[in-house]
Amino acid sequence: MKKHPIKLSQKLNNLWKKIGPGLITGASDDDPSGIATYSQAGAAYGLSTLWTSILAFPLMAAIQQMCARIGLVTSQGLTGTLKKHYPRPVLYVMLLFSFPAIVLNIGADIAGMGAVGNLLFPAIDATFFSVFFTLLLLGLIIYLPYLKIAAILKYLCIVMLVYFIVPFLYQQDFAAILKATVIPTIKFDKKFIAILVGILGTTISPYLFFWQASVEVEEMKHKKNLLVVNKKIIHDMQQDVDFGMTFSGFVMYFIILTTGTVLFKSGIHQINTVEEAAMSLKPLAGDLAYLLFAIGVIGTGLIAIPVLSGSLSYIFTETFGWEQGLDKKFHEAKGFYVIIAISLLLGLSLNYVGISPIDALIYTAILYGVTAPVLIAIILHISNNKHIMGQHVNGITANILGSLALVIMTAAAVALLYLQFWN
Numbered sequence: 001m002k003k004h005p006i007k008l009s010q011k012l013n014n015l016w017k018k019i020g021p022g023l024i025t026g027a028s029d030d031d032p033s034g035i036a037t038y039s040q041a042g043a044a045y046g047l048s049t050l051w052t053s054i055l056a057f058p059l060m061a062a063i064q065q066m067c068a069r070i071g072l073v074t075s076q077g078l079t080g081t082l083k084k085h086y087p088r089p090v091l092y093v094m095l096l097f098s099f100p101a102i103v104l105n106i107g108a109d110i111a112g113m114g115a116v117g118n119l120l121f122p123a124i125d126a127t128f129f130s131v132f133f134t135l136l137l138l139g140l141i142i143y144l145p146y147l148k149i150a151a152i153l154k155y156l157c158i159v160m161l162v163y164f165i166v167p168f169l170y171q172q173d174f175a176a177i178l179k180a181t182v183i184p185t186i187k188f189d190k191k192f193i194a195i196l197v198g199i200l201g202t203t204i205s206p207y208l209f210f211w212q213a214s215v216e217v218e219e220m221k222h223k224k225n226l227l228v229v230n231k232k233i234i235h236d237m238q239q240d241v242d243f244g245m246t247f248s249g250f251v252m253y254f255i256i257l258t259t260g261t262v263l264f265k266s267g268i269h270q271i272n273t274v275e276e277a278a279m280s281l282k283p284l285a286g287d288l289a290y291l292l293f294a295i296g297v298i299g300t301g302l303i304a305i306p307v308l309s310g311s312l313s314y315i316f317t318e319t320f321g322w323e324q325g326l327d328k329k330f331h332e333a334k335g336f337y338v339i340i341a342i343s344l345l346l347g348l349s350l351n352y353v354g355i356s357p358i359d360a361l362i363y364t365a366i367l368y369g370v371t372a373p374v375l376i377a378i379i380l381h382i383s384n385n386k387h388i389m390g391q392h393v394n395g396i397t398a399n400i401l402g403s404l405a406l407v408i409m410t411a412a413a414v415a416l417l418y419l420q421f422w423n
Helices: 008-018 021-029 032-045 051-074 078-085 088-120 126-143 146-169 174-182 190-203 206-221 231-265 274-285 287-320 334-352 357-383 386-392 396-422
Strands: none
Touching (some): 032 190, 051 190, 051 357, 088 126, 088 206, 088 274, 088 287, 088 334, 126 146, 206 287
C-alpha cells in the first residue's frame, strides 16, 4: 500500500503542538528588562557583545533541561523538591531573595510596557497603560485555564519575530557581523564587564528555573495515558527546551545587532530604557523599525509577566504546602492566585514609590546574581542524585555545561558585587 507523504503544513502543525513550556520560557527570558539590557550593550559597545548569545545558549539550555527533567521525574516543582530533600534554611533563603527580585523585575517590565504604550499613543499617559496591562494580565491569569494561557503565550511568541526583521531595515556590514559573532571581544574595563554580567544575569535567571520545573508538571497533568516518564518524553522535552532557548538566543542576538549597528554607529551610546531605544531608532532606521521594536516590547512583557508572577506563586505555594496550579480555578487555589495578584500590584506600585526602572533592574541583577550560582549548584546536585532522579540523572554533556554555567555565573556574581559595592 502506497504511503502518502506528510504535507509541510501538517509537519509544522505537529511541531507546533509539540512545542510548549520551552518556547514560553525562552520567550519570557527576553522580557522588556532584558531588551533594555541588550539595547544598552549594543548602543554602548556596538557588535562587541554579539558573541555572548552564542555562549549563553548551551548554558541556558542545559540548566533549563535539568529543571524540566526534575519536574517530570519528581512530579514536583523545584521548590517542592528542595523542600523534600534539602534543609529548610536553603529553601527560605531562596524565598527571601526570589521575592524582591521577581517583584522588581515585574515592576521594571510593567513600567517598560507602559512607557512604550505611551510612545505608540502619546495622547494616553504611560501610567494608564501600566495599569491597563497589569489588570489585563491579572484577569487573564485568574479566569483562563492553563491550556488557554499556554496557547495564548505560544501565539504571543510570534510577535517576537519582529526582532528578526528590524536589523535588516538598516544597511549592514555582514563581514563585521560574522567576525563579532564568532570571535569574542573582551574589554577589561568596569563598564564592559558590568554589561557582560548584566547580559548573563538577564539570560540565566533563577525565576526561569522554578517556572520550567513547575510548568512541566502542569503539562504532564494534561497528557493522557502517561503514568511513567520514558525516554520519548525526555527527548521531546529536550527538543522543546532547545527550541525555546534557541529562539531566545536569536531574539537577544538581533536586538544587540539592531542597537549595535543603528544606534552605536550614529553616536548614540547611552540607552537606559526600552522606550529610549525605540525612540532612538525612529529617526535613524525609520518608522517601521521603531514601530516593530515597540510592539515587540509589549509582546514580550505580556509573555514574561505571567511567567514571573507564576514562578513566584509556585515558589510560595510549594514552600507552604498550599493548593497550586494554573489549571485550577480561583476558589480551588486562592493562595496561589492571591500571590500572583500581590506580585503584579506590588510591581505596578514601584512606579509610584520612586524606584525607577533602571534602579529596579540593578537591584534585580544583584539579587539574581547572588542566588543563581547557589541554585545552579543545587540543580546539578539534584540532577545527579539517583535517589531522586533514578535512571534520569545527568549525562556527561549536561554536567560539563552545568558546571561551566556554575563557574561563569559565580564569576559574574563576584564581579557584579565588586563593581557595585567595592569599586
